[in-house]
Amino acid sequence: MTLIDKIAWLHLHEGRLLSTRSHGKDRYYIPGGKREAGETDEQTLLREIREELTVQLEPASLVYQGTFEAPAHGHPAGIRVQMTCYSAQYSGELQPAAEIAEIVWLTYQHRPLVSAVDQLIFDWLRERQLLAD
Template sequence: MQIIDKVAWLHLHQGLVLSTRSRGKDRYYFPGGKREAGETDAQTLIREIREELTVTLTPESLRYLGTFEAQAHGHAEGVLVRMLCYAADYSGTLQPAAEIAELAWLTYQDRPRVSAVDQLIFDWLREQGQLAD
């Protein structure tokens, strides 16, 4: 079994959660990405969010929210993605960069438009009363 190790930023505002769609992709994903050799969760997340969304996460505000695991979208059966999720404050203006084609603020109704692991997170956020229907 193969596991893809990813770190994600869960950013909510008034019951909506920030999501991104990469160029050429048909699903939305939480912003973040894969760890580079030797990186901590915080280093990975800060680097990825700066690259993808042009904002700077505030390191001391990082809060671990949970780890979620599911079949990786677009990969062979048995390839899983393990997503370590964090909340954090940021500075700057959110805008798509690098491979990101679009930013979107999603509700629970958008659940079918996201990857399998993100669907688990959508369920969890709804159970926590943080994600609007």
């Protein structure tokens, strides 16, 4: 089994979760990305969010939320993604950059539009009454 190691930013506002869609993709994804060699979770998340959304996460506000694992969307069977999630405050204005085509705010009704690992996170957020129906 191959495991893709990703770090993600859970940012909720009024019961909606910030999500993104990359150019040429058919699913929405929670912002974040793959760790580069030698990077910590914090370094990965700060870099990825700055590159994708043009905002600066505040390192002192990072809070671990959970780690989720599921089959990787768009990959052959046997490839799984492990998503380690954090919440954090930020400064700046959210704007799509790099490979990001659009920024959206999703509720639980949008669950079918996200990847398998994101669906687990949607369920987890809903169980905690953090994600609106």
